[in-house]
């Protein structure tokens with residue numbers, strides 16, 4: 001049987017995604033029932049960039065399900081620098097049962113996967129952040145008060161997080177309205193895949209130039225940093241394009257009355273989101289962060305057991 005991975009949201013069918021979200025809810029209710037689920041399996045976390053949520057939630061998730069972890073940070077393995085990616089993959093395949101990879105280039109994960117015939121999970125690349133999007137859809141499920149298809153609005157950079165949200169919305173038949181500056185749209189490859197999926201699922205994915213239009217009647221408003229990890233050098237030049245794309249009180253006046261605010265974190269307070277909104281009553285950013293743990297445990301069980 002072909003090894004299953006989670007490198008893109010597209011690696012899972014709509015049915016698999018629903019199954020993983022159902023399992024995540026069960027795990028969240030009864031974590032003790034899964035304490036031996038991984039039966040001693042060993043996982044490597046290979047991170048080329050810093051992390052709080054992804055690193056810690058994977059380590060905690062694996063260890064509390066009876067597995068073991070080894071964290072390899074930017075200085076340790078130096079994928080493609082100290083040694084070719086394909087050599088690292090072939091060596092680690094002999095020791096480990098799966099890896100979580102956080103890389104600059106998405107291509108690095110794709111190369112790794114070709115030589116590592118066990119589960120590979122994308123813990124963020126420059127193209128996608130599938131674990132984040134799955135955790136976020138668990139949060140949407142929990143916070144939608146029975147609404148079948150809540151309206152999710154995304155305002156900000158069309159980067160990895162938005163790419164994964166677009167694909168997941170398409171696969172689950174959701175409703176996403178997004179506004180990005182004209183020079184920072186989501187990937188055209190992702191949009192093409194999403195349009196294809198949406199024909200099956202009746203998903204609605206709408207693009208706006210004006211953030212106020214995008215958040216109109218939104219139940220959830222989501223943003224991400226304007227300057228992502230690895231973009232720090234060109235970051236300053238990017239910022240002027242995002243004026244008007246800040247999630248602040250004035251923007252939220254255009255959304256639904258009881259709108260909830262989401263952010264993948266880390267946040268650059270005062271840039272893409274104001275302090276008062278992040279700290280305000282409508283912010284659910286820490287519930288989102290918690291759900292990374294539950295959903296990733298479900299992903300690990302789905303891929304590795």
Ligand code: CP
Nearest residue numbers: 051052053054264265
């Ligand atoms: N949201 C997220 O992936 O956070 P980290 O960068 O801290 O892992």
Ligand code: NVA
Nearest residue numbers: 159224228229264265
């Ligand atoms: N777009 C951000 C997401 C961080 C979770 C980044 O890539 O840095």
